[in-house]
Amino acid sequence: MKKAFPFLGLLTAVLLSYALYQALVVAPQEQTMGDVQRIFYYHVPSAWTAFLLFAINFLASILYLVRRNPKTDQIANWVVIGLAVLTCAGAYAFRGYLPADVYPSSVATTGIVIAGLYFLIRKFFSEQGTDILALTTAEVGVVFCTVVLVTGPLWARPVWGIWWTWDIRLTSTLVLWLIYVSYLVLRRFSSSGETPVLAAALAVFGALDVPLVYFSIWFFRTQHPQPVIGGGGSIDPRMLRVLLVNWLAFLCFAALVCWSRYRLERMQRDVEETQALEALLEPGGRVR
Amino acid sequence: MSYLYAAYAATWLIHVTYLVTVFRRYSRLKKEVQQLGKK
Amino acid sequence: MSTPSGITLVTLTKDIRLEWRSKDALNSMLFFALLVVVVFSFSFDPNAEESRVIAGGLVWVAFLFAAVVALNQTWAREIRNQVLDAYRVSPAPANALFLAKAVGNFIFVAVLEGLMTPLFIVFYKLRALGPAWQLIPVAILGTWAIVVNGTFFAAMSLRTRSREIMLPLLLFPITIPALLSMVEATTTILLGDPTTSAKFWIVLLATYDVVFTTGCLALFETVLHAE
Numbered sequence: 001m002k003k004a005f006p007f008l009g010l011l012t013a014v015l016l017s018y019a020l021y022q023a024l025v026v027a028p029q030e031q032t033m034g035d036v037q038r039i040f041y042y043h044v045p046s047a048w049t050a051f052l053l054f055a056i057n058f059l060a061s062i063l064y065l066v067r068r069n070p071k072t073d074q075i076a077n078w079v080v081i082g083l084a085v086l087t088c089a090g091a092y093a094f095r096g097y098l099p100a101d102v103y104p105s106s107v108a109t110t111g112i113v114i115a116g117l118y119f120l121i122r123k124f125f126s127e128q129g130t131d132i133l134a135l136t137t138a139e140v141g142v143v144f145c146t147v148v149l150v151t152g153p154l155w156a157r158p159v160w161g162i163w164w165t166w167d168i169r170l171t172s173t174l175v176l177w178l179i180y181v182s183y184l185v186l187r188r189f190s191s192s193g194e195t196p197v198l199a200a201a202l203a204v205f206g207a208l209d210v211p212l213v214y215f216s217i218w219f220f221r222t223q224h225p226q227p228v229i230g231g232g233g234s235i236d237p238r239m240l241r242v243l244l245v246n247w248l249a250f251l252c253f254a255a256l257v258c259w260s261r262y263r264l265e266r267m268q269r270d271v272e273e274t275q276a277l278e279a280l281l282e283p284g285g286r287v288r
Numbered sequence: 289m290s291y292l293y294a295a296y297a298a299t300w301l302i303h304v305t306y307l308v309t310v311f312r313r314y315s316r317l318k319k320e321v322q323q324l325g326k327k
Numbered sequence: 328m329s330t331p332s333g334i335t336l337v338t339l340t341k342d343i344r345l346e347w348r349s350k351d352a353l354n355s356m357l358f359f360a361l362l363v364v365v366v367f368s369f370s371f372d373p374n375a376e377e378s379r380v381i382a383g384g385l386v387w388v389a390f391l392f393a394a395v396v397a398l399n400q401t402w403a404r405e406i407r408n409q410v411l412d413a414y415r416v417s418p419a420p421a422n423a424l425f426l427a428k429a430v431g432n433f434i435f436v437a438v439l440e441g442l443m444t445p446l447f448i449v450f451y452k453l454r455a456l457g458p459a460w461q462l463i464p465v466a467i468l469g470t471w472a473i474v475v476n477g478t479f480f481a482a483m484s485l486r487t488r489s490r491e492i493m494l495p496l497l498l499f500p501i502t503i504p505a506l507l508s509m510v511e512a513t514t515t516i517l518l519g520d521p522t523t524s525a526k527f528w529i530v531l532l533a534t535y536d537v538v539f540t541t542g543c544l545a546l547f548e549t550v551l552h553a554e
Contacts, residue, residue, distance in 0.1 A: 154295040178500035190487040194553035216504035
């Protein structure tokens with residue numbers, strides 16, 4: 001596994017370079033905004049990656065809380081399966097209620113993917129591993145979220161003349177960033193005994209908050225209309241291709257960064273455990 | 289157009305900064321492991 | 328007495344009685360309320376025409392900071408007298424304790440708000456041009472939103488370094504949708520524009536309250552035992 005790392009690193013670097021070339025040279029120039037629009041190819045994939053990482057953090061946090069007790073573990077399994085089934089059925093049954101550009105198949109796929117991720121994490125990560133996964137995805141998610149919040153204004157300024165607008169996507173991202181930064185602060189400031197549980201509880205709260213944040217800002221924006229950063233509406237298929245290539249490249253990059261951070265944290269905890277054991281076993285009872 | 293390059297540069301600056309902090313912690317930890325190994 | 332509601336009621340009345348006995352708490356609350364309103368009046372000119380537009384936000388920011396002051400001492404008495412350990416080993420459901428604390432905080436913050444509101448009305452010459460009765464559900468739902476999460480995060484911050492700063496750090500991001508709803512609802516009611524209605528905000532606040540009260544009740548036991 002470890003030997004694959006440099007090889008995958010090289011592959012990712014190649015992919016990223018190819019994606020960069022696509023974004024800067026191959027993609028067609030946008031009619032109204034010009035070349036500045038190319039920021040889109042970094043801004044949007046970073047946002048999608050950040051959201052994916054936070055979603056994994058949410059699943060890992062729930063798993064951590066639920067697995068402390070075998071009974072809740074069982075119940076949670078059935079709840080996840082039930083929710084996935086409900087999402088698929090509901091997406092097709094209520095297709096009339098879905099917004100215009102959302103297809104029932106994408107809703108159903110999202111539900112299945114989330115449930116799948118839940119069970120994958122459950123299978124491949126131990127209890128402590130789940131906690132480390134939560135920490136890792138939160139940190140890397142905040143990094144990608146920072147990129148979104150920096151590239152957004154850099155795109156807004158030349159196009160609309162303002163650095164910031166309370167546009168729904170950028171504002172929701174800001175709140176998400178704030179929530180996860182507070183999560184990381186809690187992780188750092190609380191004493192190590194109970195940190196995983198508290199952090200997991202906070203992550204669950206954060207996730208519960210996200211739809212509420214989205215709705216509140218959405219309604220606020222309908223009351224006070226503002227320019228939309230990030231462009232809405234349909235997208236030229238050539239641009240879509242470049243966008244997806246960049247997303248793939250960033251996903252691979254994110255996976256590598258997470259892997260490195262995960263290994264670092266695992267090593268850190270092993271070292272701390274060893275040091276603690278050594279302190280206990282030291283002859284003469286000297287405590288470090 | 290400088291905004292475009294600024295955005296791309298900022299992206300990589302942020303990523304590289306994070307990777308540098310991770311790598312620094314890793315080398316410090318490696319040293320600690322070596323010290324533990326010596327004991 | 329050992330029913331959950333019984334425990335909640337007993338804990339709540341005990342807290343109220345303790346607060347009422349130490350009248351200095353009440354006096355400092357009064358003075359604090361006055362100070363906050365005066366400071367805000369100096370910072371944001373009450374005579375300007377725009378003050379009606381921003382008054383909604385001002386009032387709720389003032390309430391939020393007053394609430395943080397109240398929330399920070401939620402568990403202080405419990406920690407001093409090692410009451411939390413007693414709760415951990417007792418068969419009493421942790422929810423009862425949480426509910427008692429949350430309701431106690433709600434009353435505490437509501438009293439503070441009740442003291443500050445007439446001062447704000449006087450200093451800013453506030454008058455609701457819209458349906459003023461709607462301000463009551465906004466006030467109740469909004470205060471509960473701040474208090475329920477605040478009590479929970481106060482419990483989470485107990486063993487962390489910089490406990491007092493940790494509470495607002497955790498509370499503010501999560502409360503943003505509720506805060507937005509409170510401020511927008513209040514501003515809509517104050518401005519009284521017939522094309523707008525505060526109803527959406529009130530419903531959103533109610534949803535927020537339901538979601539997070541459930542979340543707090545579900546997770547409090549876990550958090551209590553984690554300390």
